[in-house]
Each structure stands twice: as C-alpha cells, then as structure tokens.
Amino acid sequence: MSSDSTKEKIVQAAQRIFVRKGMDGARMQEIADEAGINKAMLHYYFHSKDQLFREVFYGILSRLIPGLINIFKGNEPFEDKIEAIVYEYDAYMSKNPILPQFVIREINRDPEQLAGFMTDQGLDFLQIEEMVDQEVKNGKIRPITFPHLFANLIGMIVMPYIGRPLFQRKLFNNDSEKYDQYLLERRTVITQFVKQALLVK
C-alpha cells in the first residue's frame, strides 16, 4: 500500500537525520527532504516532531533489548554472558552510533516513560540483580552489586561513542579510521578488563 510505504519512508529518513543531527538539531524540513516528500506529510502521519522522534527512538531501542534479555536468560557461565553483552551492545551501537545520545536525551526528557518501556519489553533488573548476587554468593566473582556492575559496563561501552568528536581529536589526531579500529578493539579490551576485575582465580 502506498500509504504504508510513505510512512515507512518517513521513518527511514527520520532515522538517518536524527542519527546524524540528534533530536534538537534535526529539522522537520530536512526529514521531509530526505524522505522526498512534503513537510506537511510528516504531521499527517505523526502529529508532532516529538512523536516522530519517539517512534524512531523506541523502534531502535526495541530491536536491541530482546537480544540482551536472551543473553541474560541463557545458561552460559557468567563470564561468557559478560562477553556476549559487550559484543551485542557494542555491535548494535556501531550500527546506531547516536543511540547513546538518544537514550541520554530520553532519560532526561521522560525517564518515566523510558522506564516503563523497558519493563514492557521484559527487561527486569531485579531478576538480573539476583543473578549477580548469586554469582557473588557462590564465589564465582568478587563482591559487587548489580547497580555498580551495570554502571561500569555501560559506562565503558558507551563512552567512546558519546565522546567521539573530542576523543578522536585529542587521542587519535582526528584520524577516523584509527578511531573505528579503536572502537573495535574495545570489545575485547572491556571484556578482558571486567574479567580481570571480577573473576576469582
């Protein structure tokens, strides 16, 4: 149907523009141009810019979360889960480099809704918390609580994407290819780092 395809074109275009410019920097006109349609059509399909943004944002997010949940629910040993999480998350971000910015914006704009969305998606932190506690109790990893482990992991994964424009300049002479290489390295580096910090020999 032609209506569906127009809506789809809009979403695709909005994704690209939002990814390139972020929510604030993006202009509805730009998105319309990118989609090859008229600005008014955006409002026909999505009442407001904010709604369009959220549609795109939660679309991207909802394609990430199930993978993470599956990893948590698996029966692999803890260290393998860590590795899988890092790889899954990082690979997804390399395809959607603006995702952290999206999340940060949404965290501050409407944390209630974001939290609710995660719950709806089946992301249950309490469950994971217990899992981590168990690992500690069983002497598999050094004592740490989930909130700390979580902040450590996400922080390490996300930081080079958030900081890229600065880091690339200050640390890699603004060499974009070297930075991409660096990003790839981080998967193993982070995994190693966490294992060394947590695994009891």
Next chain:
Amino acid sequence: MSSDSTKEKIVQAAQRIFVRKGMDGARMQEIADEAGINKAMLHYYFHSKDQLFREVFYGILSRLIPGLINIFKGNEPFEDKIEAIVYEYDAYMSKNPILPQFVIREINRDPEQLAGFMTDQGLDFLQIEEMVDQEVKNGKIRPITFPHLFANLIGMIVMPYIGRPLFQRKLFNNDSEKYDQYLLERRTVITQFVKQALLVK
C-alpha cells in the same frame, strides 16, 4: 563595583539554571528572573545565550582541570593516582552534577574549541599516554593503552550522573537518598575495580 556584581549575579544564576535544565532547556527569561534582573541585561553583558553558556561552562571546567593535572604530575605510584583522579573528579561532579551533560553537549557542538581549551589549560594527553606506556613497560600494570584506560575510567565515573533519572527509578525505587549513597560508594568501587583489573600481583 555594581557592574561587576551584576555580571557576577548573572553568572551565578545562569549556573544554577543551566545546571538544572541544561543548555537547551534553560530560558533566558528564567535566568534573568533567577538573577533578579531584566532579560535585556543578559544581552548587555553577554551578547548571546551561547556566549553566556560557554562562559559558565568553561568556568566550571577550568576549576576542575588544574586539580587533575596536578595529580598526573605528582610522583605517587600509579595506583594512588588512579584513586586520586576518581576521588577528585567524582567529588567535583557531586557538586556540579550536570557537568557531564555540559561536556557532552559541547563535545558535539564545538569539539574543536573544547579540545583547544583543554590544551590551553595544559592538559596534555600525549604526556599521560607515555606515562601509562611506561607503567606497562615496567610491568607495574597489565597491558592497556591510555585511550582505553581513559574511556574506561571516565565512563565508569560519569555514567551514574548521566543516567541518574533512569537508574534511580529502575535500580533504587526512585529513592533519592539511596542513590546519593550509591554515588558515594562508587568512588571506592571504581578504584577497586580498576586496581583489580590492572595491577599485577
């Protein structure tokens, strides 16, 4: 002089408002109200909102950087430096919780200027890079390059501040006091985590 004190009042007010709402969320009117003066005065002392923001932002930043540099330049063993960095940085952020958001915004708005500012302040990453390489070469710490160590450290420190509205909800039942407690804990947790990951026994 009354002119100086007005300018100072503006900066103070802007700091509070920017900290509370971020650059985009802040309104010039709000800042004027907070300062108890007229909106036009803002433009008298600072030509534009952007300039005011940068004045505040770089003001806050310039009070952080010297402390960090001093730590790097000291002769303490590596692990003590890590600990000192974490404490210094984190303590500063607990007083300026919006700082990470400021930095993120500026990183994306004008990374060139930010990079230049850091250089002006005497923050030389190359120098630190060599220091880390030396520690590795001397077998004091496990192999890691500075860019990786840097991203790991900053990421872990900064993440709970960036993610607070979400983390507090999902991990601490929205209990603000518990979250403050958690933030305090992180200083020792991060230090421990990094030491365990890097120090060779």
Next chain:
DNA sequence: GTCTATATGCAGATAGAC
C-alpha cells in the same frame, strides 16, 4: 494522501528612553 500556503508561538535579540 498529497500538496501549497499560512498561521502560531516562542525565545533570542535589539531599540531606545531614562
């Protein structure tokens, strides 16, 4: 459903009196 043209509203910036 799709377009052109226009309205709305806001926030930053300026003019100009005192």
Next chain:
DNA sequence: GTCTATCTGCATATAGAC
C-alpha cells in the same frame, strides 16, 4: 547600567485546495 517595549526569525504546526 538598567529598564520597557518591540522586533525578528525560525521551526513547528495547521488550513484548505486538489
């Protein structure tokens, strides 16, 4: 230096013809 009043521009949003 400080104010009131006003302008400007832009970006979102809508009206209405086809």
